[in-house]
Amino acid sequence: MDIFPPSLEQMIDALTRLPGVGRKTAQRYAFHLLRGSHEDSLGLAEAVREAVERIRRCERCGNYSETALCAICRDTRRDETVICVVEEAVDIAPFDRSGFNGLYHVLGGLFSPLQGIVDAEQLRIRELFDRLRDGVVREVIAATPTTPDGEATALWLARALRPYDVKMTRLGMGMPMGGSLEYVDENTLQKALECRLSM
């Protein structure tokens, strides 16, 4: 029998749609929302509704935005000659914290035969080429992840950008900062040796 009311079961079901959230966690969230202040819990629902309804992609770079151009593309103090190409909008945050002051371009995915992404039309690639036409951009940094799909996408981009008069670079690879040798895997160590720096 249903020991809980239908709206509670529906809330639990809806919460299991969040990534990595199973029934137990969803139940925990649901009971928390019921126990807490009604105002806070309704605030959460309202915040989700408002964000989902308002937010779209920046027409130029693909970042999340409430306006046609995102806050970064609208910022005239940024270096318009460098574009950092990332997989998803969420990847922009760590770059911005690192002090990078150029522009971004969100691909919205990677070439991935396993996920059925094999065609440039499935990614925001035409939009990237459009941004290179006026000759302002001097460098494109492939900042895709160092996974097989990420590497393949970077290589594809390097080849496709050859006709354009831009420098194509890739993120440096090697030891992470603060990394102890004991915990570094052998692939990273191999890259760190290949890319060793003179001092």
Added chain:
Amino acid sequence: MDIFPPSLEQMIDALTRLPGVGRKTAQRYAFHLLRGSHEDSLGLAEAVREAVERIRRCERCGNYSETALCAICRDTRRDETVICVVEEAVDIAPFDRSGFNGLYHVLGGLFSPLQGIVDAEQLRIRELFDRLRDGVVREVIAATPTTPDGEATALWLARALRPYDVKMTRLGMGMPMGGSLEYVDENTLQKALECRLSM
């Protein structure tokens, strides 16, 4: 600078209010909600709003309900002579799965000096006594957790219920089913020895 639009930041803030959810996880949830189908994401917001607005406590037992009495209290096929006293409504689910067919009473907490719960008025205890007045209930099972607060609350209840003509019992303690001796802590083993059964 804010690289994401304000409604996205607000959604992330709201999601960090969920238990055990830090900023990173909230961000992951938020990006998932934006990437997924708008319909599903708005559905989640709507399910939370509806549940929070509709659900209240059952007037008798304190379980969550959309009506004055919850589904369990309205079910006439249940054994009205036994009440299982639990800390929170969420604890009802495992008992019901175990096949228990009596009624429940949700205390809404435990006596806990550390959390400032020291007075019977802070728990749903008067409501429990009210249910014992008509003499229908023959047994009250203290099903509070086997933690110091849970044990203290069970002892307090046993003493407070002495004037009433009801049997007071406590959940059996010992080895969990399927438990291997290797992983059982010594307190549990001690209880299992104390409560050993003749065969």
